[in-house]
Amino acid sequence: MAFESLSDKLQNIFKGLKKKGKLTEKDVKDALREVKMALLEADVNFKVVKTFVKSVQERATGHEVLESLTPGQQVIKIVNEELIKLMGDSNNELTYNKDGITVFMMVGLQGAGKTTTSAKISGNIKKKGKKPLLVACDIYRPAAIKQLQVVGAQLDVPVFTMGDNHNPVNIAKAGIEYAKNNGNDVVIIDTAGRLHIDENMMGELIEIKESLKPQETLLVVDAMTGQDAVTVAETFNEKIGVDGVILTKLDGDTRGGAAISVRSVTDKPIKFVGMGEKLTDLEPFHPERMASRILG
Ligand code: GDP
Numbered sequence: 415m416a417f418e419s420l421s422d423k424l425q426n427i428f429k430g431l432k433k434k435g436k437l438t439e440k441d442v443k444d445a446l447r448e449v450k451m452a453l454l455e456a457d458v459n460f461k462v463v464k465t466f467v468k469s470v471q472e473r474a475t476g477h478e479v480l481e482s483l484t485p486g487q488q489v490i491k492i493v494n495e496e497l498i499k500l501m502g503d504s505n506n507e508l509t510y511n512k513d514g515i516t517v518f519m520m521v522g523l524q525g526a527g528k529t530t531t532s533a534k535i536s537g538n539i540k541k542k543g544k545k546p547l548l549v550a551c552d553i554y555r556p557a558a559i560k561q562l563q564v565v566g567a568q569l570d571v572p573v574f575t576m577g578d579n580h581n582p583v584n585i586a587k588a589g590i591e592y593a594k595n596n597g598n599d600v601v602i603i604d605t606a607g608r609l610h611i612d613e614n615m616m617g618e619l620i621e622i623k624e625s626l627k628p629q630e631t632l633l634v635v636d637a638m639t640g641q642d643a644v645t646v647a648e649t650f651n652e653k654i655g656v657d658g659v660i661l662t663k664l665d666g667d668t669r670g671g672a673a674i675s676v677r678s679v680t681d682k683p684i685k686f687v688g689m690g691e692k693l694t695d696l697e698p699f700h701p702e703r704m705a706s707r708i709l710g
Pocket residue numbers: 522523524525526527528529530531607661662663664665666687688689690691695
C-alpha cells in the first residue's frame with residue numbers, strides 16, 4: 415500500500431520527538447533532517463523537500479513551540495499543516511459548461527491509466543445524472559478503442575468511435591457533433607499517449623485542445639513512477655497546459671513521492687486519485703486525508 419514505508423519512518427521520528435518531552439532547537443533540526451531523508455527516499459522531488467523542511471523548521475523552532483507543554487505534538491502539527499499546504503487545497507471539482515456541452519480532454523503517457531480513468535470519470539458523472547459520451551481518439555495503441563468500448567459497455571456509457579483510420583482532431587469534432595445530436599452533455603475525449611513524451615504526440619494534443627477548447631484538460635499520471643510522474647506533469651503542463659492532474663495506481667506499492675510533489679511543482683491541483691483497476695476505484699483528492707495517511 416502506498417506510503418507505508420514513509421509513514422513508518424515518520425512515525426518513528428515523531429515517536430522520538432514526543433518521548434523527549436522538552437525539545438531544543440537542535441532536537442527539532444535533527445528530527446527534520448531525518449524527515450528530509452525519509453521524504454527523499456519516498457522519491458519526493460528534491461526542491462520540494464528542501465522548501466518543505468525549511469518552512470517547517472522556521473515555524474517549529476520558535477519559542478512558542480519549544481516552550482509549549484507538548485512541543486513534540488506541535489512539531490507534528492506543523493508538519494501536518496505544511497504537508498497539506500504542499501499538496502494544495504481541495505479544489506478538485508470539475509468545471510462544467512453552463513450552456514452547452516462540456517468537454518473533458520484526457521491526456522497522459524501510454525499505460526498511465528488514461529482509458530481506465532476516462533471510463534471511471536464517465537461513470538461518476540453518470541451517477542450525478544449527467545449524460546456522458548466517451549470518444550475514442552487513441553488511434554495508435556492497439557486495442558485502445560476496443561478497451562474503451564468494453565469499459566463503456568460495463569458502465570452503460572456510450573462510446574463514439576471512427577476506427578483508427580481518421581485524424582484524432584476530426585474524430586473528436588465528430589464526437590462532439592454526435593453528442594449534440596444524441597443528448598449527451600459531457601464529452602470525455604480519450605487521447606493517445608506514447609511511451610515517452612514526443613513532439614508528435616504533443617503536437618497532436620495541442621491541435622485537439624485548440625480545436626475543442628475543453629473545459630478541463632486532465633492529465634493522468636502513474637504515481638508508481640515517482641519523480642518521473644512529476645517530470646511528465648511539468649512537461650505536459652508547459653507544452654499543452656493542464657487544468658488538473660489525476661494520480662493513478664495509488665493503491666499500489668508506490669513510495670508516495672508523486673502525490674507529495676506534483677502540486678507544488680506544477681501548481682495544478684490533483685483532482686482525483688486512482689485506487690484500483692475497478693471502474694469504481696476513483697476518489698476525489700483530499701490533501702488532508704492524504705496527509706493523515708502519510709503521517710499515519
Ligand atoms: P492508458 O494507456 O493510459 O490508456 O492506460 P490504461 O487505462 O489501459 O491502464 C493501464 C493499466 O493500468 C491497466 O491495466 C489498468 O487496469 C491499470 N490501472 C489504471 N488505473 C489504475 C489504478 O488506479 N490502480 C491500479 N492498480 N491499476 C490501474
